[in-house]
Amino acid sequence: MSSDCMQVIPTTMYMRAISLFTLSRFMQSWRLSMAEVVLRGSPHVLYRRRPALVRAMAAEARRKVSHVLTVAGSDSGAGAGIQADIKACAAAGVYCSSVVTAVTAQNTVGVQGVHPVPEDFVAEQLRSVLSDMEVDVVKTGMLHSGSVIEVLCSSLKEFPVRALVVDPVMVSTSGDMLSAPSTLAVYCNKLLPLADIVTPNLKEASALLGGCSLKSVADMYSAAKLIHSLGPRNVLVKGGDLPDSSDAVDVFYDGEKCHELRGSRVVTRNTHGTGCTLASYIAAELAKGSPVMQAVQRAKSYVASALCYSKDLVIGNGPQGPFDHLMKLKNHVSGLAQKPLFNPDDLLLYAVTDSGMNKKWGRSITDAVKAAIEGGATIIQLREKEADTQDFVEAARSCLAICRPCNVPLLINDRVDVALACDADGVHVGQSDMPAHLVRSLLGPRKIVGVSCKNPAQAEQAWADGANYIGCGGVFPTSTKANNPTVGLDGLRTVCMASKLPVVAIGGISVGNARSVLEISVPNLKGVAVVSALFDQECIATETRRLRSILSDVLRT
Numbered sequence: 001m002s003s004d005c006m007q008v009i010p011t012t013m014y015m016r017a018i019s020l021f022t023l024s025r026f027m028q029s030w031r032l033s034m035a036e037v038v039l040r041g042s043p044h045v046l047y048r049r050r051p052a053l054v055r056a057m058a059a060e061a062r063r064k065v066s067h068v069l070t071v072a073g074s075d076s077g078a079g080a081g082i083q084a085d086i087k088a089c090a091a092a093g094v095y096c097s098s099v100v101t102a103v104t105a106q107n108t109v110g111v112q113g114v115h116p117v118p119e120d121f122v123a124e125q126l127r128s129v130l131s132d133m134e135v136d137v138v139k140t141g142m143l144h145s146g147s148v149i150e151v152l153c154s155s156l157k158e159f160p161v162r163a164l165v166v167d168p169v170m171v172s173t174s175g176d177m178l179s180a181p182s183t184l185a186v187y188c189n190k191l192l193p194l195a196d197i198v199t200p201n202l203k204e205a206s207a208l209l210g211g212c213s214l215k216s217v218a219d220m221y222s223a224a225k226l227i228h229s230l231g232p233r234n235v236l237v238k239g240g241d242l243p244d245s246s247d248a249v250d251v252f253y254d255g256e257k258c259h260e261l262r263g264s265r266v267v268t269r270n271t272h273g274t275g276c277t278l279a280s281y282i283a284a285e286l287a288k289g290s291p292v293m294q295a296v297q298r299a300k301s302y303v304a305s306a307l308c309y310s311k312d313l314v315i316g317n318g319p320q321g322p323f324d325h326l327m328k329l330k331n332h333v334s335g336l337a338q339k340p341l342f343n344p345d346d347l348l349l350y351a352v353t354d355s356g357m358n359k360k361w362g363r364s365i366t367d368a369v370k371a372a373i374e375g376g377a378t379i380i381q382l383r384e385k386e387a388d389t390q391d392f393v394e395a396a397r398s399c400l401a402i403c404r405p406c407n408v409p410l411l412i413n414d415r416v417d418v419a420l421a422c423d424a425d426g427v428h429v430g431q432s433d434m435p436a437h438l439v440r441s442l443l444g445p446r447k448i449v450g451v452s453c454k455n456p457a458q459a460e461q462a463w464a465d466g467a468n469y470i471g472c473g474g475v476f477p478t479s480t481k482a483n484n485p486t487v488g489l490d491g492l493r494t495v496c497m498a499s500k501l502p503v504v505a506i507g508g509i510s511v512g513n514a515r516s517v518l519e520i521s522v523p524n525l526k527g528v529a530v531v532s533a534l535f536d537q538e539c540i541a542t543e544t545r546r547l548r549s550i551l552s553d554v555l556r557t
């Protein structure tokens with residue numbers, strides 16, 4: 001092939017992959033004028049003159065796909081291993097390539113055979129993927145021998161990636177050994193020091209620590225710290241097998257602090273592959289750019305939802321079935337792709353309804369919600385303390401029909417059942433309502449969960465429980481909520497500074513004092529939540545407009 005030919009073929013392919021947007025951004029960064037592009041004419045001429053530019057443009061176009069490489073064993077039953085990893089990444093919307101370390105014959109009964117792939121062929125697969133594709137994150141599963149681990153470590157040195165997630169698979173959930181005992185030392189000495197996060201279950205944590213017994217959450221704290229001292233940046237010790245616990249408790253240690261992550265235990269036989277799935281989902285979230293703790297929370301919440309959806313699946317006759325990674329694929333995943341995640345800016349003017357006030361002014365809840373949206377409310381919460389369940393569900397459905405076309409999220413106060421029944425956008429709970437981690441696991445990862453917090457400890461817990469935002473109050477005294485302690489502007493500032501989540505201030509806020517609230521100028525204070533300032537007024541739309549204009553004004557200055 002002539003050198004001209006070699007240039008023309010890749011150029012045409014590259015140019016097809018590049019959007020006009022990418023082209024214009026590159027024209028800016030390469031100081032290339034449109035005249036130059038036009039004068040240089042066809043793509044292959046551009047490539048011949050400025051090959052580095054065209055290659056960089058193509059790389060930019062390619063980087064748009066987040067990519068996890070799983071290095072693991074194949075599970076013929078497809079509940080765990082490579083097959084689970086690919087499905088979990090697909091569910092997270094991330095591309096997943098695979099290097100197979102072993103082929104196993106297994107089903108819902110157990111592991112009938114393991115056929116290891118020779119390490120030089122593992123090395124060849126690694127080279128094929130890593131030398132060609134832009135892998136963001138590598139996730140490891142079954143690594144059956146010390147030499148396979150060594151091969152992986154040297155590949156990672158040659159082709160560094162953004163993060164390494166190590167699921168130290170040594171024993172299958174059915175109790176079968178999946179890696180030789182001699183691999184342990186290589187895991188500890190070579191692989192763990194490279195890991196961004198390692199995710200052992202109780203048996204694996206015990207094996208990594210020389211066989212100590214782990215029987216309580218306190219033991220898990222100690223194990224997490226000891227494993228951290230082996231070199232990984234973060235450790236997640238999974239407590240799914242902890243005896244006598246109605247909750248699934250995991251302990252996450254980031255080198256500074258241990259966090260207890262609680263989720264409700266889903267009673268099902270279909271748990272085969274939960275470890276692989278969790279680690280892969282963490283890898284997928286890291287590949288998309290999530291911070292580690294957020295990646296762990298999202299992965300936990302995904303696994304909890306997948307287990308719920310799979311609890312009655314009947315696949316195979318053995319004691320441990322697989323679960324359904326691509327749950328609700330038909331009607332849900334396509335919807336998820338379009339539905340944006342929670343946007344903290346929506347907290348700006350948070351309107352909370354009150355049926356007593358609506359009754360006083362002779363309005364329906366739908367008219368009140370319509371007026372608040374017309375005036376510029378950015379999120380609505382239905383707080384119906386007295387309503388019968390049936391009436392509440394009906395009202396929520398009618399309000400959703402108003403909010404959805406306006407892209408205004410609708411949350412339900414206290415009542416997860418009502419939110420589920422009408423497919424609301426989320427739920428707000430207080431300290432004595434359903435615990436936020438349960439709300440999160442019942443609603444799944446894509447709904448909004450808000451928690452009322454009056455102090456830093458509650459704010460920290462809300463974050464660990466997987467909430468999206470916190471409500472902090474009462475900022476000022478209020479007659480809308482009885483016996484509500486006031487935290488004042490100082491208390492609000494203290495909570496905002498401690499909170500890793502966005503905050504909305506609540507309690508006694510009105511057009512007269514809203515400016516002083518936003519002016520405490522803490523970046524994660526995103527807005528104000530109000531009841532009487534909007535709904536105990538003659539004209540809701542007018543009052544909402546006044547408040548909105550004050551808030552927008554403070555944000556501009």
Ligand SMILES: Cc1ncc(COP(=O)(O)OP(=O)(O)O)c(N)n1
Pocket residue numbers: 350352381383413414428429430431432433450451452470471472473481504506529
């Ligand atoms: C945005 C927002 N913040 C706080 C609350 C109060 O919730 P809670 O403490 O559960 O009290 P009730 O509203 O249920 O009486 C809220 N509803 N919204």
Ligand SMILES: Cc1nc(C(=O)O)sc1CCOP(=O)(O)O
Pocket residue numbers: 352452471472473474475477478479480481484506507508509529530531532533
């Ligand atoms: C529902 C609620 N929660 C509060 C808290 O402090 O958590 S204060 C409050 C009532 C807010 O009503 P108004 O805007 O009329 O003062």
Ligand SMILES: [Mg+2]
Pocket residue numbers: 413414428429430433
């Ligand atoms: Mg409540």
